[in-house]
Amino acid sequence: MPDKTTVPLTGASGFIAKHIALQLLEAGYTVRGSLRSMNRASEVTDAVRPHLTDPAGLDERLTFVELDLLADKGWDEALQGVDTLVHTASPFPISQPRDENDLIRPAVDGTLRALRAAKAAGVNRVILTSSIVSVLEQDGVPDGKLFDETDWSDVESPTISAYSKSKTLAERAAWDFVRDEAPGMQLTAINPGMVLGPPLDRHFGSSLGLLQRLVGSKDPALPNIGLLCVDVRDIAAMHVRAIGTEDSIGHRFIGSAGFLWMPEIADVVAAQFPDRKIVTRRAPNWLVRLLGLFDNEIKAAVPLLGRKRLVDNARAKEVLGMEFIPADEAVRAGAAYIVENDLV
Structure with a gap:
């Protein structure tokens, strides 16, 4: 019988993964x-130890294996004898790469490598960290449309970013793999929005x-732009x-507490730290487009200018019992950690 108490967690050094x-x-x-x-x-x-209710025996309860998204070595051994895999590992850049395949290849190949190893090892349950960007990126959608888990980003869109494309293709590949090659595998995808809140450490x-x-x-x-x-x-x-949660099997789940314009986020931070000179003024759209011609980080924001995209998080509430921490509270918690640890 597979061990249901041991859970392999890929990408364990990540911001989300440490919390998982x-x-x-x-x-x-x-x-x-x-x-x-x-x-x-x-x-x-x-990072984890100070936050545990009982840290006793942590070195036995939290162990590590070395794996690479682009190499087969170690995957079979890492997944032997377990029932559930949580796969979070995927690249997450600030700016767009010159070659989109620098993101797409590790995201897609890494996801398929993990799922193939899971199938070979007899893993029944997989929880995949996807992203809300695999839901939202569609052209010609009017403001006010309420996106839900039935929506998929259009990877052929001329405005889709390399990151959004990588996450969409990776999640598509996962669902296709389960459908075509591992119909007995129980897959769930989690699709977070912009993840804020307090990190467990400085990394x-x-x-x-x-x-x-x-x-x-x-x-x-x-x-x-809004997030x-x-x-x-x-x-x-x-x-x-x-x-x-058995009812989560075979489904995607949007993780979002709400929409905030970037100047609204700045207003939250400015009110939180009145002694700091937080910039809250808006840049005109034409200027952002111009600067985007020379700065890849700014270029990534151009397709989002003035777009208010809303999502329905009812499935997460109903099936997973989520009561989301308000978006402004997530902003304050993340900003507080940055200020308190002098990480500006």
């Missing part, structure tokens, strides 16, 4: 985290880059709850 590891441990699971380099094992352990990659820019007043004005925001603690909870 913490919540899995709190729920009584043993976690087998995968890392591209074992040099980061102590980082994950040290959170590019996930809070937006808040770092706002707190540090890096920009003289803010583009008129569907969610707290990292809620996204971790969605992953953990999905494992034991």
Whole structure:
């Protein structure tokens, strides 16, 4: 019989994954985290330990294996004897790469590599971290449309970013694999919006880059773009709850607490830290488009200018029992960590 108490967690050093590891441990699971380099094992352990109700025996309850999204080595051994895999590993850049395949290949190939290894090892249950960008990226959609889990991004759209394309193709590949090659596998996808909230340590990659820019007043004005925001603690909870929720099998789940324009996010941070000179003025759209010709980070924002996209999170509430932390609270929690740890 497969071990239902041990859960392999890919990409364990990630911002979301550390929170998933913490919540899995709190729920009584043993976690087998995968890392591209074992040099980061102590980082994950040290991040999780202070937040545990009972850290006793952590070195036995949280172990690590070395895996790469683009190499077969170690995957079969990492998944032997378990029932459930949580696959979070995928690249997440701030700016768009020159070659979109630098993102698409590891996202798609890594997902398929994980699923093929899971099938070979007899893993029954897979929780996949996808993204809301695999839902939203469609042309000609009027403002006010309420997106839900039946919507898919159009990978042929001329405005779709490399990151959005990579996440859409990776999730599509996962559902196709289960349908065509592993019909007995029980797949659930979690589709987070912009994940904010408090990191467990100082190593959170590019996930809070937006808040770092706002707190540090890096920009003289803010583009008129909006984001569907969610707290990292809620996204971790969605992953953990999905494992034991039979009604989640075969479904996608949007993770979003609400929509905020970037100047609104700045207003939240400015009110939180009145002693800091937080920029809240809007940049005219024409200027953002012009600067995007020279700056890849700004270029990624251009297709989002003035677009208000709303989603229905009812499935997460009804099936997973989610009561989402308000979006502005997620902003404040992330900004507080950045300021308190002088990470500007």
